Amino acid sequence: MAEIIVVTSGKGGVGKTTTSAAIGSGLAIRGHRTVIIDFDVGLRNLDLIMGCERRVVYDFVNVLNKEANLNQALIKDKRNDNLFILPASQTRDKDALTQEGVQAILSELAETFDYIICDSPAGIEKGAQMALYYADQAIVVTNPEVSSVRDSDRILGILQSKSLRAETAAEPVKEHLLLTRYNPQRVEEGEMLSIADVEDILAIPLLGVIPESEAVLKASNQGEPVIFDESADAGQAYSDAVARLLGESVALRFVEAGKKGFLKRLLGAN
Amino acid sequence: MSDICLQLKGSVITTFILELYRYSASDFTQQLKDKIDQAPAFFEHSPVVISLDKFESDSLAIDLTELVSICRQHNLQPMAFKCADARLIPSIKKSGLVHLPLNTSRSAIKEASTPIESADVQTPPVQKLVSENNARSDQRNDPQPHKNKIISRPVRSGQQIYAEGADLIILSQVSEGAEVLADGNIHVYGTLRGRALAGVKGDTSARVFCKRLEAELVSIAGHFILSDSLRDKVWEQSAQVFLDQQALQVEAL
Numbered sequence A: 001m002a003e004i005i006v007v008t009s010g011k012g013g014v015g016k017t018t019t020s021a022a023i024g025s026g027l028a029i030r031g032h033r034t035v036i037i038d039f040d041v042g043l044r045n046l047d048l049i050m051g052c053e054r055r056v057v058y059d060f061v062n063v064l065n066k067e068a069n070l071n072q073a074l075i076k077d078k079r080n081d082n083l084f085i086l087p088a089s090q091t092r093d094k095d096a097l098t099q100e101g102v103q104a105i106l107s108e109l110a111e112t113f114d115y116i117i118c119d120s121p122a123g124i125e126k127g128a129q130m131a132l133y134y135a136d137q138a139i140v141v142t143n144p145e146v147s148s149v150r151d152s153d154r155i156l157g158i159l160q161s162k163s164l165r166a167e168t169a170a171e172p173v174k175e176h177l178l179l180t181r182y183n184p185q186r187v188e189e190g191e192m193l194s195i196a197d198v199e200d201i202l203a204i205p206l207l208g209v210i211p212e213s214e215a216v217l218k219a220s221n222q223g224e225p226v227i228f229d230e231s232a233d234a235g236q237a238y239s240d241a242v243a244r245l246l247g248e249s250v251a252l253r254f255v256e257a258g259k260k261g262f263l264k265r266l267l268g269a270n
Numbered sequence B: 001m002s003d004i005c006l007q008l009k010g011s012v013i014t015t016f017i018l019e020l021y022r023y024s025a026s027d028f029t030q031q032l033k034d035k036i037d038q039a040p041a042f043f044e045h046s047p048v049v050i051s052l053d054k055f056e057s058d059s060l061a062i063d064l065t066e067l068v069s070i071c072r073q074h075n076l077q078p079m080a081f082k083c084a085d086a087r088l089i090p091s092i093k094k095s096g097l098v099h100l101p102l103n104t105s106r107s108a109i110k111e112a113s114t115p116i117e118s119a120d121v122q123t124p125p126v127q128k129l130v131s132e133n134n135a136r137s138d139q140r141n142d143p144q145p146h147k148n149k150i151i152s153r154p155v156r157s158g159q160q161i162y163a164e165g166a167d168l169i170i171l172s173q174v175s176e177g178a179e180v181l182a183d184g185n186i187h188v189y190g191t192l193r194g195r196a197l198a199g200v201k202g203d204t205s206a207r208v209f210c211k212r213l214e215a216e217l218v219s220i221a222g223h224f225i226l227s228d229s230l231r232d233k234v235w236e237q238s239a240q241v242f243l244d245q246q247a248l249q250v251e252a253l
Helices: A016-029 A046-050 A060-064 A099-110 A126-133 A146-162 A184-188 A195-202 A214-222 A233-245 A261-267 B025-038 B064-073 B086-095 B116-122 B227-233
Strands: A003-008 A034-038 A083-086 A115-119 A137-142 A174-182 A206-211 B016-020 B046-051 B076-082 B098-100 B127-130 B148-151 B160-163 B167-170 B179-182 B186-192 B195-198 B208-213 B217-220 B223-226 B239-244 B247-252
Touching: A003 A016, A003 A126, A016 A034, A016 A046, A016 A083, A016 A115, A016 A137, A016 A174, A016 A214, A016 A233, A034 A046, A034 A099, A046 A083, A046 A214, A060 A099, A099 A115, A099 A126, A115 A126, A126 A146, A137 A146, A137 A195, A146 A174, A146 A195, A174 A195, A195 A206, A206 A233, A214 A233, B016 B076, B025 B064, B046 B064, B064 B076, B064 B086, B076 B086, B086 B098, B148 B160, B160 B167, B167 B179, B179 B186, B186 B195, B195 B208, B208 B217, B217 B239, B217 B247, B223 B227, B223 B247
Parallel strands: A003 A115, A003 A137, A034 A083, A034 A115, A137 A174, A174 A206, B016 B046, B046 B076, B076 B098, B148 B167, B160 B179, B167 B186, B179 B195, B186 B208, B195 B217
Antiparallel strands: B016 B127, B208 B239, B217 B223, B239 B247
16 A cells, blocks of 8 residues: 655745655655656646656546546656656646546555655645645645745645545644755854744654755756755755655754855765 | 611521421330430520421321420420421411421521431431521532533644634644634643634633743633734743733733
8 A cells, every 4th residue: 555645835936846856756766666746737847857848648637537547647767667757737727636536546556656745736725635635644845934834834734624534533644844945054144944943833743854955956957856966965865854754763964054064065064 | 757666587597407207106206305315405495397398198197286296395496397298288287387388498507517417327217307508509500511622733824723612722832823712711732823712702701821822812702912912911931811800911820
């Protein structure tokens, strides 16, 4: 039985798709059969981040409408045999998603995959609710600033009230906080919320802290999930997060502001 | 103008109740004597109301006049019969005493700390002298079990929780943008960052308690206070908010 993990945030632009790509790739690198589903129907991005945009023939909505079967729509990653992508439709909108259709696709995927990563669209409306409805776990991506934190809090409330697990009074969705775009220097200068601030407000376990990094933008533009860049701090931080997701105990890295942050980065932290 | 020579007043008179279960002149005389001998001074000239509530109705042919005279012989002052059974009323009238319908007897004394009770336990009595305290209002309804609504998870932004007719107890935090309401009190055993409205149906005695006060708004029975004002009073510490003379009070705990 596959574990369904939704990557969500409420707020847009905080790094959901980057995180979905990195975490999904990380799980595949560790040998787990993983599929990443783009739920952002109408604003397809995951294919770009994964670098498979030219290989999209059929999409999520085609499968939902039975215009194609899953095997036709799934795109196998070129870097890792365990990794698959189910792209969103760019020509449709969120109304194309139906609960029954999503459930049918997820249960078919669950037969062959270990992990199903649902890359949620921003917002709290239908698309986001569809992405999180069947989730077993949730990775809440948050930037260290107040509006992102509040939106994360909102989406946590929806996870608690509108997910299948909440509606059936099953064991609640397991929540993880992933703090992205973290800049220890700016936290020290009081321009950014600290890890402790965010943990205090959201009160969920911390899965990882991804430092603000040039490597992320570069990776996105190259269509190569940042986790494949083993020299980048962000890539290493995502690897740590995947390890924690699998139950390993790994110390936090890249959360202290070095006296010479630039030099430290050049030499490679740790 | 003539001086007022009388006045009618409501009053409560302390008396004993003699509860009669069965009657035969010899048994009654003997057991009454035994009872009084335990504390003769205590019962001397005591007014007594004789209750026939628990009198076994198969022995209706009872000589109440004889009963009254036995009481008087033992220095009691029988003053009335308390009785619901209409069949006994002619006999009561014949005895010359007052007939009190059951529920109008308001005579009361405090629980007498006498040996009567212990004696009663040992010997199943034919009649029993009991003290009655009508001030203890037996008619009062059983208090309604107090209702609570208990929430153990954080209340997140955008969520609203209402405890109707109850207290609301939150074992976690209340986030900014969340709203918690109760007809009764609100307890938050975490940080209160959102809005808390207690006594929403007008209960001015309702209060809000929280482990750490950082609320956007706190309201008691419609009187509210905003975070700006709270910051000047009690902030980021344990606090309670209550209504005193139409004014909200914020106190550190």
